[in-house]
Amino acid sequence: MTAVQDRINAYWTGRAPGYDEYVQRPERFAADQQAWSQVWAAALPPAPLDVLDVGTGTGQAAIVLAGLGHRVTGMDLSEGMLERARRHAAAMPGGPVIAYGDAVAPDFPAGSFDAVTSRYLMWTLREPQVAVANWVRLLRPGGTVAVVDSTWFPDGLDNASENFADHYDSAVRSALPLATAKSIDQTVAVLQGAGLRDVTAVPLTSIYELDQRFGVAPDHELKLQYVVTGRR
Template sequence: MSERNRTADTQERINTYWTERAPGYDEYQQRPDRLAEDTRAWSQVWAQALPPAPLEVLDVGTGTGQVAMVLAGLGHRVTGIDLAEGMLAQARRHAATVPGGPVIRPGDAVHPDFPPASFDAVVSRYLMWTLREPETAVANWVRLLRPGGTVAVVDSTWFPDGLDNASENFADHYDSQVRAALPLAAATSIDQTVSVLERAGLTGVTATPLTSIFELDRRFGVAPNHEHRMQYLISGRV
């Protein structure tokens, strides 16, 4: 198999996994017992991460559109992209419920198809660990930013003991070929993600622990088959 075909095959396996997960994933994100508090807490996270609205924001790996919806609620003009059709369907459904909601479209987080200097910020949540070629991806995000623009990503060290030891069942789609293509999947320190942003030429890169989200997870519990871990906002500027 050529390298190009191998990359396409790897991404397709990832897409299939998240398409199958999409309905249950969205149901958990919309849990009525914590939805209002989640929205409030994430609104504060993103309001502190980005300059005041309105900005042109690209949400890469938008998934069910939770971040895109929060950012639109803060007054930003948001475009969300993803390659998993099941996730896109959920995100479009949410976007259609509000005036000025995010624009949701298919797109590759590694190679977003937009002209240079199209956005004031590029954001993601829970993408870095499952992102192939993260250094290429972040370099491409930087290319899309206007002067002074921001890259801000949220993630954690979800599987420091490796996906083989994760309680989540990745076996069907995250096989050895997929795992080999994901440098941050088994990261043991958030500093590994920080380094990716720094090597892309971003300045002032910081990793901020999201204690408000940690506390919500303590009170309400974490997603099925996940452990209670600190999440971080990693951000830098052009």
């Protein structure tokens, strides 16, 4: 790993408490769980699958996937995020296993999983082509990669959240090729470049409608999100 990744990890560890509180806010929590359950159920084959959720953060996607009946391992490099994810996983019967690990190079044997997932990782992922190629290696034949993201910063990384620019400095920004993507097609191209078949980007209108109803996170704009999937 690199100094770039260290700065990213430090940023998300600092953000973890506030980020988790936003994800868990009670007025939206049940609607979110239902909507995301539908998103992941449509993106993946039926449970039970062995699923690796890379860049799991506070474990939101990992928890939803486990709730669908999958056997889930969530991994991240931010200790602050991992602490929150472990707390949520421990409170759930059959919850995900939460582990420290690098999304770019997950340390598992080839063919360990039926699916690799991520939520809001691709934009802040260094070496995405290398990462997705490594995820494909972890898949069993016919396995799925499914990533959720958007074009958050098409006009540049102008984010007013506290300390963002201090951590996402010029060195970090130059290492993140999807951070300022202007089209989700750039993420589609990364999955296609890793040799995945039938790569599609599906707009998540249900999440967009929830964002319209409840509002988006501070310092964020209303954006249409997508789930991009491909098969090995």
